[in-house]
């Protein structure tokens with residue numbers, strides 16, 4: 001099983017500014033060509049928070065503080081009945097620097113009403129809108145049809161909203 005993270009930096013929402021989220025257009029690997037948040041797989045001896053900080057730095061050159069990351073979701077992606085990936089999702093309203101393009105990702109600030117769900121993983125439209133409104137969610141998403149996951153068919157899901165997420169991460 002893969003353990004992975006996603007980190008969604010947020011800005012705006014003051015004095016009438018639209019609230020925006022930093023998305024990336026993924027340029028290679030799983031989900032290539034689709035929008036997502038910065039994130040990726042945990043490396044050895046790394047905590048999920050450390051992973052989210054490292055991936056956000058590597059992919060878009062934004063500095064986020066591990067202590068400022070707010071836990072937003074725990075997502076389990078099941079492929080053909082077996083857990084493929086467990087993903088820790090964080091949001092943060094504090095960060096330093098300007099997002100910069102990298103070989104892995106092209107960053108883009110997007111108003112939360114304009115998130116391009118038609119260009120994202122199919123499950124994102126089910127959980128990301130609530131997360132961007134500040135809710136927490138635990139979700140399980142089932143895919144079928146063999147690897148790679150981004151070519152499998154999305155067949156079902158189960159969501160629990162406003163749950164306390166595990167304190168460990």
Ligand SMILES: CNc1ncnc2c1ncn2[C@@H]1O[C@H](COP(=O)(O)OP(=O)(O)OP(=O)(O)O)[C@@H](O)[C@H]1O
Nearest residue numbers: 004005006028029030031039040041077087121123
């Ligand atoms: C199935 N529905 C899904 N919905 C939303 N997000 C999903 C996802 N499935 C995987 N993800 C995320 O996608 C990233 C993969 O990225 P990542 O591990 O970097 O993959 P990639 O193949 O590029 O790996 P390397 O660059 O070789 O490490 C990682 O954040 C992971 O949480």
